[in-house]
Amino acid sequence: MKITPIAAACSLLLCSNSILAATLIHAGTLITAEHKQPLRQYTIVIEHDKIVGVTAGYQQATAGDTVIDLRQHTVMPGLMDMHTHFYTQFSPTVYTEAQRMNEADFALRGAVFAERTLMAGFTTVRELGDGHHISVALRKAINDGYVKGPRIYAAGKSIATTGGHADPTNGLAFALIGDPGPKDGVINGADEARKAVRQRYKEGADLIKVTATGGVLSVAKSGQNPQFTEQELEAIVSTAKDYGMTVAVHAHGKEGMERAIRAGVNSIEHGTYMDKTTMALMKQYGTYYVPTISAGKWVQQKADIDGFFPALVRPKAAAIGPLIQQTFANAYKAGVKIAFGTDAGVFAHGDNWQEFVFMTEAGMPPLAAIHSATIEGARLLGVEAELGSIRQGKIADIIAVPGDPLTDISLMGKVNFVMKAGRIYKQ
Structure with a gap:
């Protein structure tokens, strides 16, 4: 050159x-x-x-x-990665970070991860869930030229239900659990769901992230049960539309996914247990699939290491992690719209490119994989007139x-x- x-x-x-x-x-x-x-x-x-x-x-x-x-x-x-988390990078000590690190620590570390991502060729990302408003602060710092990093579309704090994936008090002692509400990203009922969306808007988020089913890395028993009612999901989607925001949905289990799709969300993240019926529903509603195969591969590997994950997390990682690549292969063959996303922050930032390898291993042609990380990401964001x-x-x-x-x-x-x-x- x-x-x-x-x-x-x-x-x-x-x-x-x-x-x-x-x-x-x-x-x-x-x-x-x-x-x-x-x-x-x-x-x-x-x-x-x-x-x-x-x-x-x-x-x-x-x-x-x-x-x-x-x-x-x-x-x-x-390149565009539609699923990142700059506030963290997983390790065996991640569950105690909130007790050891201050907001400034998370922000400064996130700036390093953002630059690493840009240097890997990813000029745009969706930041799908954080703590301490890190993604919004990073977006501002990057836009103002203080920090090098990709263009960020920030979801801010993910929206969960009490005890669900992304309830920030999961796994804490009873004396510390308290009763988090919409301001903390925890809702119960349609009215609180609307309030949580409006709170994210107030905090400067660009889009909404919802954890519609259980998750792998949360300290909770189920990795796939539905955790939102249809009324709660409909309230989130309708309110988000009022504020010009799209909705991304973490989901592993079939029932939680299908409730979210019918509610009109824009993308399903992970999608592990989707089947032909789910895929047909996604095609009907025009819902994007963001696979995150990289995260599945990573948690599968770490589940083999004694003591790496808490006892509640390890069996979920071992069961769910290995399935995502095959789910992706099935969804691609079925003609579901796919946008590239990795869940970087579960694994090391800057290694996002490995998703291309996993996608092509599963049958997607290399050019289609690159298109999923460019024009398809832009379409999901609604910015295809400017980017992609x-x-x-x-x-x-x-x-x-x-x-x-x-x-x-x-x-x-x-x-x-x-x-x-x-x-x-x-x-």
Whole structure:
């Protein structure tokens, strides 16, 4: 890769003839996420934060332009991970972090995880559940230029029911449990559900995350039981729509998933025990599936280690973890809409790319997997007019990998060029 400034005596923005200087990327192979096949030998022209041209051949630079030589690379849109958690990174001591760490500790650590994610080529993420409003604070710090990281769409605190997955007091001594309510992300009944959505809006969240069934890593017995009534889910979805917010739903069990789908949620995360009926319902309602195979693989491995998980968690990890990849394979074959998501924070941030390997192992073609992490993520977010593909008029989120990831998908772990909104972060 070579970056060459033309006529360095010119201003970075304006030459003497007042023509706006541009950045030209010479792409050997270009995946636009707009075309069914890659393009060969193309030039992407960027001015400020926007793509202003995508043309065949290697366009000649004019005075003041900068040329980025990626003729030996595959160039593609910035990647999108639709399921991350920057406030944490799982370890055997994670269950005591709240007693050992302050809000500032979580935020500073989250900034490191955010930069690591950006450097891996992920320029946009959905942050699906946190503590201490970390994702909202990180979003602001990144937007203001204080921290390097991806563009964040933040859910803030996940919404749970009493004792359900994401009730922050699960596993505590009786003296510490208390009675958390909507402000803490814990609801019972439709009115409290509405209040919790409005509270997330007040706190600056972009979307809503709901834990509709039991989960693997919460200190609670069931990993799949339904935990919301249909009325509660309908109240959340209708209120979220009033406030211009989408709804992402953690769900492993079939019944909880189907209640959420019928309520009109936008995506199902994990989806372990979905069956043909569930998949047909998702297709009927246009619900996206965000698989998180990486998290399933990781918890399966750690369940084999004595003492790594609490006693209530270990059997859930051993049972649910191994199933997600096959669920994904079935959903892909059934034609369910799929957006890339990993649950990073369960495993190490920056290893998000491994999801591509697991998806292709399960039968998704490499180009379709890349599309799931670009244009499909943008569609799920409702920002496909601005992000998710390389096209004139879109925001210049662009990455590159050496060689051809369509023949060796592991190259997605070797991103060596990252541009977000026209600014180069890795070269």
